[in-house]
Amino acid sequence: MRATKNKKIYEKIADNTNVSPQMVKDIYESMFRFIKERLREVDNLGQLSEEEMEKLRLSFNLPMLG
Numbered sequence: 001m002r003a004t005k006n007k008k009i010y011e012k013i014a015d016n017t018n019v020s021p022q023m024v025k026d027i028y029e030s031m032f033r034f035i036k037e038r039l040r041e042v043d044n045l046g047q048l049s050e051e052e053m054e055k056l057r058l059s060f061n062l063p064m065l066g
Helices: 002-017 021-042 050-055
Strands: none
Touching: 002 021
16 A cells, blocks of 8 residues: 555655656665665764764755654
């Protein structure tokens, strides 16, 4: 059910933006891949110096999620 709903959403956005549904899906999923990769890096926080810790940016703004 969810995959079908997502597919319909991707198709609607693709029609509105003149790109393929696959491209819409790839763009949408890329933000979650980015967040996942950054959070994996955080797993190594114990190995960072205080200066390196201060440089980290760990907040993610996802306005469409509310």
